[in-house]
Each structure stands twice: as C-alpha cells, then as structure tokens.
Amino acid sequence: MGRIFGTDGIRGVAGVDMTPELALDLGRAAATVVKEQGCAHPHFLIGRDTRISGDMLESAIAAGLCSAGADVTLLGVITTPGVAYLAREQRADGAFVISASHNPYEYNGIKLFDGEGYKFPDSYEEEIEELILDDLRMYALVDEADFGRVRRNGELHRQYVEYLVSTAPARANGLRVLVDCANGSASVTAGLLFDAIGADYTLINAEPNGVNINLGCGSTHIEGLCAQVAQGGYDLGIAFDGDADRILAVDERGEVVDGDMLLAIFACYLISQDKLAQRTIVGTVMSNIGLLKFGEMSDIHIETAKVGDRYVLERMREQGYNLGGEQSGHITFLDYMPTGDAQLCAVQLLGIMASTGLKLSELAAVMKKYPQVLVNARATQQVKDLLQENRPVQELIAACAQQLEGHGRILVRPSGTEPLVRVMVEGEDIDSITQMARQIAEKIEESR
Numbered sequence: 001m002g003r004i005f006g007t008d009g010i011r012g013v014a015g016v017d018m019t020p021e022l023a024l025d026l027g028r029a030a031a032t033v034v035k036e037q038g039c040a041h042p043h044f045l046i047g048r049d050t051r052i053s054g055d056m057l058e059s060a061i062a063a064g065l066c067s068a069g070a071d072v073t074l075l076g077v078i079t080t081p082g083v084a085y086l087a088r089e090q091r092a093d094g095a096f097v098i099s100a101s102h103n104p105y106e107y108n109g110i111k112l113f114d115g116e117g118y119k120f121p122d123s124y125e126e127e128i129e130e131l132i133l134d135d136l137r138m139y140a141l142v143d144e145a146d147f148g149r150v151r152r153n154g155e156l157h158r159q160y161v162e163y164l165v166s167t168a169p170a171r172a173n174g175l176r177v178l179v180d181c182a183n184g185s186a187s188v189t190a191g192l193l194f195d196a197i198g199a200d201y202t203l204i205n206a207e208p209n210g211v212n213i214n215l216g217c218g219s220t221h222i223e224g225l226c227a228q229v230a231q232g233g234y235d236l237g238i239a240f241d242g243d244a245d246r247i248l249a250v251d252e253r254g255e256v257v258d259g260d261m262l263l264a265i266f267a268c269y270l271i272s273q274d275k276l277a278q279r280t281i282v283g284t285v286m287s288n289i290g291l292l293k294f295g296e297m298s299d300i301h302i303e304t305a306k307v308g309d310r311y312v313l314e315r316m317r318e319q320g321y322n323l324g325g326e327q328s329g330h331i332t333f334l335d336y337m338p339t340g341d342a343q344l345c346a347v348q349l350l351g352i353m354a355s356t357g358l359k360l361s362e363l364a365a366v367m368k369k370y371p372q373v374l375v376n377a378r379a380t381q382q383v384k385d386l387l388q389e390n391r392p393v394q395e396l397i398a399a400c401a402q403q404l405e406g407h408g409r410i411l412v413r414p415s416g417t418e419p420l421v422r423v424m425v426e427g428e429d430i431d432s433i434t435q436m437a438r439q440i441a442e443k444i445e446e447s448r
Helices: 020-036 054-067 080-089 122-133 156-166 186-196 223-232 259-272 289-298 309-319 342-356 360-364 381-385 391-404 430-445
Strands: 010-013 043-048 071-077 094-098 107-114 150-152 176-180 200-204 236-240 247-250 280-284 301-305 323-325 331-333 372-378 409-414 420-426
Touching: 020 054, 020 094, 020 107, 020 122, 043 054, 043 080, 054 071, 054 094, 054 107, 071 080, 071 156, 071 186, 080 094, 080 107, 080 156, 080 342, 107 122, 156 186, 156 342, 176 186, 176 223, 186 200, 186 342, 223 236, 223 247, 236 342, 247 259, 247 342, 259 280, 259 289, 259 323, 259 331, 259 342, 259 360, 280 289, 280 309, 289 301, 301 309, 309 323, 309 331, 331 342, 342 360, 372 430, 391 409, 391 430, 409 430, 420 430
Parallel strands: 043 071, 043 094, 071 150, 176 200, 176 236, 280 301, 280 323
Antiparallel strands: 010 107, 094 107, 236 247, 323 331, 372 420, 409 420
C-alpha cells in the first residue's frame, strides 16, 4: 500500500479501496495520535453522506475508535461542514466525515477534522499513515473497562442549521429559489434552512436511496437546474454537491453563476460592510482570468493558491484573510466557518439579494467570465508522476501556449483524488481553446 491520504482525505471505490479493514485501522490510528497529544479519553464525531457504503464504513471507524478507548457520537447523515462546525461546538477531540463529495455512489471517502473543525494537519495524517503501514501497528488499544462507547445523536444538525440562519445578511422573504440537493447530505438540512430564512423554495433531488447521490444532478450536473429555473420563473437556483461543501448558482435567466463569480459577489458585499479582510480574495491557479480582472478594476487583491480547498484555507489562515474559494464552488467564509460550506454560501447569497434588491444576474455582472475549457485525461499514477518529464506532452503544451500569444493560458495538473490529469485552457475563442485542450488530453492518454 502506498500513501493513504490524498489532497482531500482518503477516497476510492467502496469495498475495493475504501474497505472496512482500512476504516477500522483509521479509527484506531486517529485515536492513538490524538491520545499521544495528551488526551487520555478522546471523543470523536462521525458524520456521513447518503451513500449505501456509509453504514459499513461508519461501523468500522466507530469500532476502531472504541478499541483504542475513544468515545463516539454518530451524527448520521449530515453535511461535511456541519460536522466541522459541530466538532468545535461539541468540544470534540476529532471528527470523521464519510463522503466522496461530488463523486458517484460507487466511491466513498474519509475526511478527518480536529477539535477546532479544521482538517487534520499534515503531521497528524503522516503519523496515522505510519501507524497503519507499519507491520507492527502499535495502536493504543485498550481492554476491560476502558473501551469507548458509542451513542447516536441525529438531532445535532438542527443546531448547525440554526447557526447558519444566524449569519444571514437579511431574510429571504419573497425570493423564489429552486434547490438541487444532489440526493446527498443537504437533503436532510436544506428544507429546515430555507424555511428558517423565509425563502419560497422548492427542493429537487432530495430523495436519496443510497445509489442516486450526484446521479445526473447537483453541482456537477447543473444543466437540468438551469432549464428549470428559467422555465419556472424562479429568482435563482442553488445546486449542492453530495456532501454540500460546494455550491453553484443559476440566475433568473438560467445562466450558471460559478464559484469565481460568487466570490466576486461576496467580496463586493463584504467591502460594502467594511468586512473584507485586507481587501483580498484567495483563489487558485484555476481561477478564471475574469476574477483577476475584477480584482484589478475593484482594487481587490486576488491571491492564488494551489488547487484544493485545504491550500486555499492554509493561505487564508496564514495571512489573516476571510474569503477564499475555488471555481468549483468550494467557498470559505472564515469569519463563520472553518471550512467551505455550500449552505452558508446560499444563506449569504439570498441575504445579499434581499438586502440589495438586485437580481442575481445584476450581482454577477461585476465579473466578466472568460471562456475556459477543462478536459480530463485518464492517467495512471506513473503518468501523473512523470508528467513534467513527458517530452511529447510538454512540447505540445508549449506549442499551444505560443498560439495563444499571451491572450490566454494553459494549466495542466494531476488530480489529487482521481486517476486523471486535468487540462485547462483559457482564451478568447472557445473553438480554438477546446481543440487545444482535447489535443493535450489525447497526448496524455497516449502515454498510458
């Protein structure tokens, strides 16, 4: 077994990569690491999304934690940011989230949070890996009366929803919103949330059955929502992913408002309230060039971190910024939450619309989005590792960049969670950049 943790926890096919044996070891190792920090009898939370494999992994993690003397509270189905928030509020020593986010139901994953609701630091993950990969496996196991206990509390999500409501800039009375829950975690909380802020809402894809999470719906399949919003006369649409840490919006015309555009909207509002720390947004190298242009025109500094919400958050915490995110819709309001939260973003967006009286299309007009094409190339780990030394691929990238002549850019990066290399090309002509992205992706796949 190689490195266990990727850029966003652990992820793989349930029962193949994400096995109950691995989950058991993770529970034991996490409890051991926390105990080594001086906590004699730690308490962990476990939350999960709606995947059919969630019960299996939940039971295995809980067993591993209890065998190392840790108590466990099972939260049931709840969003990833909901678990992060409750870890802090419940004064837990750590928390697990069982979710593969935007991936299909066949996949599952495990994310670990500390007692402050932040993702486990790299040093903790490294210690956990060493414990699991060590043949001796010196876990801090207990016996007799020292085993941990398990209890269930499926009502704590209400406390989380109440907190989200408390952050709203204004009530959303009269706003008609169509909400796509992706048959995921938001299916449990979205109704409570939109009720509480006074919106006139309709939920779709809110009937999870274990295998329909993200299936043709949610933030990764937003086309259907676009059509329904325009045809139904809604003021906006909201699309979550499977664990509700990502959000995309749809304006009243049926046009997508992505994460970069939402960041621009939120930044403008925060500036109007004198609340945008250091007049800075943290984006990523994948942020649309339109966000950079928006920053120049608005005297807002745009910092770019590596792709991945943990890198955005690291930059925010290091420099004292309070707004950051990704084009995919993973947006963090650090004044309110220690991680990206799609439902928090929805509350903020509807509150801004209500307080300003502006349509979503009018709010989004502060940023011009430049054409951008993203193509995924299937790639083995070896191809990913040797990408910079792959001469045919690098020569093609250089040739395409020369064609753009400074009027666009190319970014080619291996995925940290999937067997893919992501090829992004940005420029003025959609046809030419689409052709470039496909050519580069094909050249990468020829290397397999």
